[in-house]
Amino acid sequence: MEITPGNIMLIVAILLFFSVLVGKAGSKYGMPALLAFLGIGMVAGVDGFGLQFDSAVQAEFIGMISLCIILFSGGLDTDFKKIKPVLAPGLVLATLGVLVTTVLTGVFIHEMMRVLLPEFAFGWAESLLLAAIMSSTDSASVFSILNSSGVGLKQRLKPTLELESGSNDPMAYLLVILLISVIESGEALTGKLFFDSALTLVMQLGVGVAAGFAIGYATVKIVNAINSSNEFLYPVMVIACCFFAFTLTGLCGGNSYLAVYVAGLVVGNSKLALKRTIATFFGGFTWLVQIIMFLTLGLLVNPHELLVIIVPGVLLGVLMILIARPVAVFLCMAPFRQFSFKAKAYVSWVGLRGAVPIIFATYALMSPQVVHARFMFNIVFFITILSLLIQGTTVNTMAKWLGLDEVVDKKIFNVELPEEIDAVMHEQTITASDLADEMFLSEMTIPEQTLVIFIKRGDKYIVPKGNTRIYIGDKLLLISDKEKLAKA
Numbered sequence: 001m002e003i004t005p006g007n008i009m010l011i012v013a014i015l016l017f018f019s020v021l022v023g024k025a026g027s028k029y030g031m032p033a034l035l036a037f038l039g040i041g042m043v044a045g046v047d048g049f050g051l052q053f054d055s056a057v058q059a060e061f062i063g064m065i066s067l068c069i070i071l072f073s074g075g076l077d078t079d080f081k082k083i084k085p086v087l088a089p090g091l092v093l094a095t096l097g098v099l100v101t102t103v104l105t106g107v108f109i110h111e112m113m114r115v116l117l118p119e120f121a122f123g124w125a126e127s128l129l130l131a132a133i134m135s136s137t138d139s140a141s142v143f144s145i146l147n148s149s150g151v152g153l154k155q156r157l158k159p160t161l162e163l164e165s166g167s168n169d170p171m172a173y174l175l176v177i178l179l180i181s182v183i184e185s186g187e188a189l190t191g192k193l194f195f196d197s198a199l200t201l202v203m204q205l206g207v208g209v210a211a212g213f214a215i216g217y218a219t220v221k222i223v224n225a226i227n228s229s230n231e232f233l234y235p236v237m238v239i240a241c242c243f244f245a246f247t248l249t250g251l252c253g254g255n256s257y258l259a260v261y262v263a264g265l266v267v268g269n270s271k272l273a274l275k276r277t278i279a280t281f282f283g284g285f286t287w288l289v290q291i292i293m294f295l296t297l298g299l300l301v302n303p304h305e306l307l308v309i310i311v312p313g314v315l316l317g318v319l320m321i322l323i324a325r326p327v328a329v330f331l332c333m334a335p336f337r338q339f340s341f342k343a344k345a346y347v348s349w350v351g352l353r354g355a356v357p358i359i360f361a362t363y364a365l366m367s368p369q370v371v372h373a374r375f376m377f378n379i380v381f382f383i384t385i386l387s388l389l390i391q392g393t394t395v396n397t398m399a400k401w402l403g404l405d406e407v408v409d410k411k412i413f414n415v416e417l418p419e420e421i422d423a424v425m426h427e428q429t430i431t432a433s434d435l436a437d438e439m440f441l442s443e444m445t446i447p448e449q450t451l452v453i454f455i456k457r458g459d460k461y462i463v464p465k466g467n468t469r470i471y472i473g474d475k476l477l478l479i480s481d482k483e484k485l486a487k488a
Helices: 008-028 034-044 056-076 080-116 124-133 139-149 157-167 169-185 193-227 234-251 258-268 275-300 303-333 341-349 353-363 373-390 392-401 480-486
Strands: 423-429 449-457 460-462 475-481
Touching: 008 034, 008 275, 034 275, 034 373, 056 157, 056 234, 056 275, 056 353, 080 124, 080 303, 124 353, 124 373, 139 234, 139 258, 157 169, 157 258, 157 341, 169 193, 169 234, 169 258, 169 353, 193 234, 193 258, 193 353, 234 258, 234 275, 258 449, 275 353, 303 373, 341 392, 353 373, 373 392, 373 423
Parallel strands: none
Antiparallel strands: 423 475, 449 460, 449 475
16 A cells, blocks of 8 residues: 555554554563564565555654654663763773674674575675674663563663663764775775774764763753743753754764763753653653654565575574674673673673664665665564564563562652752651551651651552551652751
C-alpha cells in the first residue's frame, strides 16, 4: 500500500497503537520493547502488509532527530554525582573500546566473508566500515532496558553503562565517516590518515564537550529567566536549546551527539524552573521518538533479504558478543581495580546494539561508492535483532546470575519539590524497630525540622494529625530541611 497524505494519519495511529500494545505485552515476558517496535515495522513493510518505505535519506533524518532527543533526555535523567566516580572507565570504553571492537570485528569480517560468501568479499576498508557501524553500544536500547528493568546494579555498573552508551557514538561516527570517505576517494589506509583522524577525533570531542557545556548552561539561564505563567512553554524552550546544541556544534566542527548528551547532563544537574514538568515531558517524548525511529528502521528492511545472511550474521553476532566485546571491555577496564571480574563480564554482556548501528548503516546506503551497501545494512539489522534477543532479554538474568543485582527502593508517593524550595522529600516504611505497634504519630521520634505529610496504609492515603495511630508497615512521606537532615 502506498503512503499518501490521505491515509498517513490512520497508518501512524495504527502503528503506534499496536507498537505500545505489543511492547507492553513483550516486556511482561522479558522481551525488550524496542525489539517489538522493530518487529511491528517489519510486519507492516513490503513483506508484510505492504507499506513501501525505502528512503535511506528520510530514515537517517528521522534517526538523527530521534537520537538527538534520546541522548538529551538520557543526560537529563543522569545524576552527575553518580557518574563522576566512573568517568574514566566510561570514557575509555567509549573511545578505545569502540576502536578495539572495530579492529577485531573487521578482521573477522574480512576473513569470514571470503570463505562463506565470496561474492560479497569485502576489502579491508569495507570490512572495517561494517565493523565500525556496529562498534558502539546503543544509547536508546541501554537507557530503555536499564531504566525499565527495575533492577539495581552493584559496583556503579548502571552509571558506567549509561555513560558509555551515551558517549561512544562520536568515536563510532568518526570511524564510519572516515572509512566511507576513504572508500569514496580510493585512498589507502596509511599512518598519516590515521594520525589526521586522531586529530579530528580530539577536535570533535573537545568542541562537542565545550559546546555541550556552554549551551547547557545557557539553556538553564534562559529557562529560569522565562518567568511565564504557562508551564508548557518551558519544555518547548528546552527542545529548542537541544536542537541548538546539535546544529551549532556541527557547524563548529564538533560532534553533535556528544554535545546534546553533555547539554542534557548540565541541564539535568542544575537548578531549573519546573524541572519536573520538563522531565515528565521528555520522558513521554523520548518514548514517542524511539517508537517512530524503530518503526521507520523496521519498515526500511526487507525481511526476505535477511535469509541469505543468517549464517554469517549468526557467526558475526556470536563473535561480537562472546569475543570482540569482552576483549575490548577487559582490556579497557584492566586499570580500574574497583570493578570485579564479574562486573567486567556483565559490562561485556550488556553491549547492546540497537538503532544507532542501523542509522549508521544508512550512511553507507547513501554512498554510491560503497559496494554491497544493502548487504551491509541487512547484516547490521540482523545483528541488532540478535543482540536484542540474546542480550536484551537477559539483562536482569545475567545480573542475578553474577550476583550483581540489588534491591532498589521504589518510590511510593512519587512527589518532588521545586528546585527553589530548600527542603527534601523522603519516604520511610515503619518497621518493628521504629515503634511499638499502634503508637500515635505524636509519640514518634523524628528529626528536627521534619514533618510527616502523608501516610499510605494499604491502598489508602491519610493526611496525618498528632493523634493519628501509626502501624507497622505504614509508609510515610516526610519533608525535611536539607541542612538539618544532612546533620542528622
